[in-house]
Amino acid sequence: MERERVVGAMSALWSVGAGLLLLVLWVRHRGLEAVLVHHRWLFVCLFLMPLSILFDIYYQLRAWAVWRLHSAPRQHAQRVRHIQEQVREWKKEGSKRYMCTGRPGWLTVSLRVGKYKKTHKNIMINLMDVLEVDSERQVVRVEPLVSMGQLTAYLNPMGWTIPVVPELDDLTVGGLIMGTGIESSSHIYGLFQHTCVAYELVLADGSLVRCSPTENSDLFYAVPWSCGTLGFLVAAEIKMIPAKKYVKIHYKPVRGLQKICEKFTEESKKKENSFVEGLMYSLDEAVIMTGVLTDEAEQSKINRIGNYYKPWFFKHVEKYLKADRTGVEYIPSRHYYHRHTRSIFWELQDIIPFGNNPVFRYLFGWMVPPKISLLKLTQGEAIRKLYEQHHVVQDMLVPMKSLEKSIQTFHVDLNVYPIWLCPFILPNNPGMVHPKGNETELYVDIGAYGEPKSKQFEARASMRQMEKFVRSVHGSVLKEMKKSKDALLHLS
Numbered sequence: 001m002e003r004e005r006v007v008g009a010m011s012a013l014w015s016v017g018a019g020l021l022l023l024v025l026w027v028r029h030r031g032l033e034a035v036l037v038h039h040r041w042l043f044v045c046l047f048l049m050p051l052s053i054l055f056d057i058y059y060q061l062r063a064w065a066v067w068r069l070h071s072a073p074r075q076h077a078q079r080v081r082h083i084q085e086q087v088r089e090w091k092k093e094g095s096k097r098y099m100c101t102g103r104p105g106w107l108t109v110s111l112r113v114g115k116y117k118k119t120h121k122n123i124m125i126n127l128m129d130v131l132e133v134d135s136e137r138q139v140v141r142v143e144p145l146v147s148m149g150q151l152t153a154y155l156n157p158m159g160w161t162i163p164v165v166p167e168l169d170d171l172t173v174g175g176l177i178m179g180t181g182i183e184s185s186s187h188i189y190g191l192f193q194h195t196c197v198a199y200e201l202v203l204a205d206g207s208l209v210r211c212s213p214t215e216n217s218d219l220f221y222a223v224p225w226s227c228g229t230l231g232f233l234v235a236a237e238i239k240m241i242p243a244k245k246y247v248k249i250h251y252k253p254v255r256g257l258q259k260i261c262e263k264f265t266e267e268s269k270k271k272e273n274s275f276v277e278g279l280m281y282s283l284d285e286a287v288i289m290t291g292v293l294t295d296e297a298e299q300s301k302i303n304r305i306g307n308y309y310k311p312w313f314f315k316h317v318e319k320y321l322k323a324d325r326t327g328v329e330y331i332p333s334r335h336y337y338h339r340h341t342r343s344i345f346w347e348l349q350d351i352i353p354f355g356n357n358p359v360f361r362y363l364f365g366w367m368v369p370p371k372i373s374l375l376k377l378t379q380g381e382a383i384r385k386l387y388e389q390h391h392v393v394q395d396m397l398v399p400m401k402s403l404e405k406s407i408q409t410f411h412v413d414l415n416v417y418p419i420w421l422c423p424f425i426l427p428n429n430p431g432m433v434h435p436k437g438n439e440t441e442l443y444v445d446i447g448a449y450g451e452p453k454s455k456q457f458e459a460r461a462s463m464r465q466m467e468k469f470v471r472s473v474h475g476s477v478l479k480e481m482k483k484s485k486d487a488l489l490h491l492s
Helices: 002-030 030-039 040-069 071-094 146-158 171-176 217-222 259-268 313-323 333-337 359-367 373-377 382-388 401-412 461-472
Strands: 099-101 120-124 132-134 138-144 196-202 208-211 232-240 246-253 277-282 286-295 327-333 394-400 419-426 441-450 476-481
Touching: 040 146, 040 359, 040 373, 071 120, 071 171, 071 196, 071 232, 099 373, 132 146, 138 146, 146 333, 171 232, 196 217, 208 217, 208 419, 246 259, 246 313, 246 333, 259 277, 259 286, 259 401, 259 441, 277 313, 313 419, 382 461, 394 401, 394 461, 401 419, 401 441, 401 461, 461 476
Parallel strands: 099 120
Antiparallel strands: 132 138, 138 232, 196 208, 196 232, 246 286, 246 327, 277 286, 277 419, 394 441, 394 476, 419 441
């Protein structure tokens, strides 16, 4: 018996060794770059997914240790002083170079790796902890590198959440403030910046400044969308709201572009809807989803969509369209907040085409998604150029009244589906982004992520054409292709 087990183990090792040898020979024959470009799923599945798990384990252990030792508030002041010292040292050196954060470009949730990191003065900012939960004021104070996944995991067990939780786990508070952040609750609360009540920044002279609507208000309203050009964010205070166990979500398929726009606009105006979202699968086919927070649920209708073996959310939603039926489900709140994380909206299907296959989900779904930062780090020059010329991550923020015309423009210039629809209110506050008139206005984020199918698509010319259109309807474009201080084209 023992001998048979040894023989069996040796056979398995020989099989694995032979498989690896054949893989190495095949890669050598095709060329590493060709394999990474045309068979990237192989590299992602064998290396990046396991490495992503290790990344997650490290950060979870670190967060647990910080929580157990209560070290975050004590060390925050010391870390901020270190940032101030670096800035003052830069001034002593004559301020000869621009400053930027020392965080490597590949760690950001963006397609672009900025080359400016190599030429600018890097200021190291190691601020990634939740500092304080003030239940009386209903405010949470956090450092800028706290991620959405980290924050909801911290707050939900306490019975709290934040009003606007952008979907992807790795999005950070700093990025959502200095850039922008949106979620399907934004038709009530506005953009992520509108849920913040105070910021703390280290300015170019090394001073530490706190700003709010009543304290240094000009700076407070100038920070959002500034892409880090005004100072280094070291802390933010964000509103909290009571958390509930589930989101009761209604799925409604709608056909015909005019009917889609009418239904989406109608639901977006209803304040009784906690969440409103639309997914368009073609020019005239969509599913409109509305949700309300609740503590009660019908057990037979609970769908824990965030479990690793579950279908990707956008594929799950598509079933209602194909079956041409409405539906009601109860999704655990945290699963709902991060519903697009596992498939990175629908970007992962281009990297792992079989990723939503039930066999893959049950065997390897627990390792999905690979870290976006690792995908960037290992993409290589060939893939980077391929993405720049044949891939878009484009969000167009336009007034709701221009929705139908905007979708038609997306279809002609890009022809990328699914398209994400997310409504938000835009108050007439001071700052870079505000509505055309003097009153709060309902806007919509139209998001296209993937490979354009339009035959006339040409990256630079098509983006310029879209910017021209957005300017004509008094909207704004989030340009993922140029993630720098000029990346945000304010067109209102």
